Amino acid sequence: MKALIIEDEMAASNALKSLIFEVSPDIEIIAQLQSIDESIEWFSTHTNPDLAFMDIHLADGSSFSIFESVEVHCPVIFTTAYDEYALKAFEVNSIGYLLKPIDKQKLLKVIQKYREFIPAMNRDVLSELMLSLKKPLSPYKTHFLIPKKDKLIPLQVENIAFVFTENKIVKAYTFSGDFFILNYTLEELSDMLNPVLFFRANRQFLVSHKAIKDISLWFNSKLSVNLVQPVPEKILISKARVPEFKAWYMEKK
Secondary structure, three states: OEEEEEOOOHHHHHHHHHHHHHHOOOOEEEEEEOOHHHHHHHHHHOOOOOEEEEEOEEOOEEOHHHHHHOOOOOOEEEEEOOOOOOOHHHHHOOOOEEEOOOOHHHHHHHHHHHHHHHHHOOHHHHHHHHHHHOOOOOOOOOEEEEEEOOEEEEEEHHHEEEEEEEOOEEEEEEOOOOEEEEOOOHHHHHHHOOOOOEEEOOOOEEEEHHHEEEEEEOHHHOEEEEEOOOOOOOEEEOHHHHHHHHHHHHOOO
8 A cells, every 4th residue: 555645844754654654564655745835746747645644734834725736536644733622624524634743543543444434435525525624624713693683794703803891791893993792701702713813902802913003011011002993992911911912913823
């Protein structure tokens, strides 16, 4: 059996290769690729292997983009550093995934699953599977449906500039200046919204990274966060949380 490894970290690629040989010596690793471009070129010029091990997040982007550029007909076992909650979408497929750091017994189990699955596999089934795997894996909300009279109004999370709570009423303000009442607490929304994109500034505000205009130094080593639009009251970051806020703001988005 011939297999391919697509992994942007060579140390991780070699470690996986060694594990595969331990649990299934009949699998021959015919190539170890490190990028999307290299993978597209390889699939364009080589016969598909029997199986591919593919890291989801490569240095130059998502490995799902490989399927958008070239036909991949072989079964794929995905590897990822995502936690299991983020990977629930994978539980319905017939190939499987490996959570990093890769456990030998789990590797053996997923290869056995592949061996059981391959006799029944056909190209249409695989194509349908690959299409389903291109769906976003994020466990965070991308939109809300807001009840309004006899309608449900869609609210895209990317349009939210900040969320403000007062007297137990939580409002999401958009970049266009509108606001929508959400039936969640600020604590619940903190878990629902991507923490890379939103920061819990204090007990009353969740702010979007792209909504921040500038930041002012405030009394007692606090920070005042100024947004691109008016807010109900000043957004202050406590002295204790200033390092956390700065690290969040400087993180690559």
